Amino acid sequence: xxxxxTIAKKEYTGFFYSPIAYVVGAVIFxxxxxYFAFYMNIAIVYQYVPEFxxxxxxxxxxxxxxxxxxxxxxxxxxxxxxxxxxxxLTAPVRDYELIIGKWLGxxxxxxxxxxxxxxxxxxxxxxxxxxxDQPLIVSxxxxxxxxxxxxxxxxxxxxSLFKNTIAALIASxxxxxxxxxxxxxxxxLSGAAADFFTNICITTQYxxxxxxxxxxxxxxxxxxxxxxxxxxxxxxxIESRRWR
Amino acid sequence: MITVQNLTKDYGxxxxxxxxxxxxxxxxxxxxxxxxxxxxxxxxxxxxxYMPPTSGSADIxxxxxxxxxxxxxxxxxxxxxxxxxxxxxxxxxxxKYMADLRxxxxxxxxxxxxxxxxxxxxxxxxLIKNISxxxxxxxxxxxxxxxxxxxxxxxxxxxxxxxxxISEVRNIIKNIGKExxxxxxxHILSEAQQICDRVLIINKGKIVAExxxxxxxxxxxxxxxxxxxxxxxxxxxxxxIRDTAGIMNVKIxxxxxxxxxxxxxxxxxxxxxxTLVKKGFELLELTPEIISLEDIFLKLTxxxxxxxxxxxxxGQEE
Numbered sequence: 090x091x092x093x094x095t096i097a098k099k100e101y102t103g104f105f106y107s108p109i110a111y112v113v114g115a116v117i118f119x120x121x122x123x124y125f126a127f128y129m130n131i132a133i134v135y136q137y138v139p140e141f142x143x144x145x146x147x148x149x150x151x152x153x154x155x156x157x158x159x160x161x162x163x164x165x166x167x168x169x170x171x172x173x174x175x176x177x178l179t180a181p182v183r184d185y186e187l188i189i190g191k192w193l194g195x196x197x198x199x200x201x202x203x204x205x206x207x208x209x210x211x212x213x214x215x216x217x218x219x220x221x222d223q224p225l226i227v228s229x230x231x232x233x234x235x236x237x238x239x240x241x242x243x244x245x246x247x248x249s250l251f252k253n254t255i256a257a258l259i260a261s262x263x264x265x266x267x268x269x270x271x272x273x274x275x276x277x278l279s280g281a282a283a284d285f286f287t288n289i290c291i292t293t294q295y296x297x298x299x300x301x302x303x304x305x306x307x308x309x310x311x312x313x314x315x316x317x318x319x320x321x322x323x324x325x326x327i328e329s330r331r332w333r
Numbered sequence: 334m335i336t337v338q339n340l341t342k343d344y345g346x347x348x349x350x351x352x353x354x355x356x357x358x359x360x361x362x363x364x365x366x367x368x369x370x371x372x373x374x375x376x377x378x379x380x381x382x383y384m385p386p387t388s389g390s391a392d393i394x395x396x397x398x399x400x401x402x403x404x405x406x407x408x409x410x411x412x413x414x415x416x417x418x419x420x421x422x423x424x425x426x427x428x429k430y431m432a433d434l435r436x437x438x439x440x441x442x443x444x445x446x447x448x449x450x451x452x453x454x455x456x457x458x459x460l461i462k463n464i465s466x467x468x469x470x471x472x473x474x475x476x477x478x479x480x481x482x483x484x485x486x487x488x489x490x491x492x493x494x495x496x497x498x499i500s501e502v503r504n505i506i507k508n509i510g511k512e513x514x515x516x517x518x519x520h521i522l523s524e525a526q527q528i529c530d531r532v533l534i535i536n537k538g539k540i541v542a543e544x545x546x547x548x549x550x551x552x553x554x555x556x557x558x559x560x561x562x563x564x565x566x567x568x569x570x571x572x573x574i575r576d577t578a579g580i581m582n583v584k585i586x587x588x589x590x591x592x593x594x595x596x597x598x599x600x601x602x603x604x605x606x607x608t609l610v611k612k613g614f615e616l617l618e619l620t621p622e623i624i625s626l627e628d629i630f631l632k633l634t635x636x637x638x639x640x641x642x643x644x645x646x647x648g649q650e651e
Binding site: 091092095096099103106107171172173175176177178179180181182183330331 | 378381382383384385403406407409411413414415416417418419420421422430431433434435436476
């Protein structure tokens with residue numbers, strides 16, 4: 090446990106020294122800010138009550154789909170490239186501690202950025218009478234945080250497979266997009282098969298549940314299971330290095 | 334401390350090391366000497382638990398490197414061949430990170446100690462990517478010393494250092510080797526000669542010789558080369574030497590030096606000197622040429638004697 094925290098802390102603080110993290114943060118706030126401003130304007134012009142959920146949609150897609158691969162791509166490829174992986178694997182650190190630590194550090198960094206986006210609903214709350222639907226915002230953010238957890242775990246897992254950072258980046262964007270499109274076949278299917286493809290899609294639980302204010306146990310366990318599965322596969326990849 | 338039995342490692346069809354057997358005791362500096370690609374790094378990576386052997390076993394401090402990998406990793410300090418550093422970290426933060434991963438009780442004290450040992454106490458706030466290659470090498474070594482390991486494993490620890498730093502690092506290693514076990518690999522012979530209590534010469538995955546550096550030298554150098562300079566008429570002197578019993582390969586080289594060889598057990602230097610002086614030659618110089626570990630190394634690791642074999646060229650660099 091202690092090692093996980095040590096690695097997570099190093100990973101987290103590392104982002105504050107990384108230009109990439111600042112660029113990612115700036116892009117997220119800029120794009121969200123522009124979208125927010127336009128959305129508010131349109132709402133004022135056409136005289137309807139703005140809903141913050143619509144603003145969050147741009148954070149879910151495409152912002153997180155791009156930002157997560159960018160910030161997870163280096164987590165293990167860099168260790169692999171610079172030889173520090175050899176250092177960590179020959180120090181008394183268990184493979185799962187390394188993977189979980191890497192994921193936790195990155196996840197905490199995203200939590201920080203997501204927490205900063207709370208500024209927008211605060212502004213909207215001040216502008217809109219009698220205020221925005223706060224429980225809905227909580228449910229939205231809970232969904233986004235859970236989805237970020239799963240997507241970050243996938244990014245770290247894919248980073249463990251590669252020595253080349255760009256390869257890891259493209260592979261994780263691809264994996265996330267495929268998981269996003271996974272619900273498409275359900276259009277042509279029915280019954281259990283359709284349910285399967287709908288549920289395997291990474292955004293289904295968000296769009297069908299959390300986004301509408303429905304916090305379901307299934308939704309929560311879906312994202313937690315996906316996180317655990319990805320971290321488990323990442324650990325196996327690291328382990329497999331020892332046997333190759 | 335270290336026991337290796339029948340260690341073999343295959344990479345696909347390539348056999349990197351074959352049936353290695355050796356031990357290293359507490360208070361010993363064991364040198365792993367061999368040309369590039371001989372299997373030094375492979376052996377070291379198996380010992381540190383980075384990868385498993387194909388067959389055979391190794392244990393460190395009574396723990397098997399595969400079964401009890403975690404215990405072994407607690408015992409060892411390891412400096413890999415590519416120095417494992419995070420360029421964006423400060424030296425102090427890097428040490429703190431490694432100290433935390435190794436659960437060191439009083440990290441600040443230990444970090445101070447190590448910084449002093451590697452001579453970087455004034456640079457602890459420098460970013461690692463901004464310091465020189467030699468300093469980086471020392472930071473890598475420092476990382477391996479933080480937890481005062483029982484066994485120190487160093488893969489080519491002096492590469493990239495300037496001569497002054499080399500001697501500093503060698504002194505650090507020697508000091509640690511007094512109380513603990515040090516296993517270091519190198520392809521630099523003089524280094525093995527200077528710091529190791531015992532040397533294993535490894536070539537193409539096999540141990541070809543094992544002994545103290547002095548013993549290796551005397552055991553394997555059965556022939557002594559001697560060079561003589563006389564003031565006048567080297568041809569006549571050479572003829573005289575040629576007639577002496579037990580002398581081989583008498584030659585006169587371009588600058589008038591007479592060279593000859595004799596068996597070590599029949600040292601003929603005194604006889605030659607006496608004869609030459611008696612016959613009226615003025616003896617200016619008589620130099621025995623010591624066959625260095627380098628020559629032995631080349632002899633052992635070179636299959637076809639060739640002046641331009643990579644091993645020979647490597648030897649000349651030092």
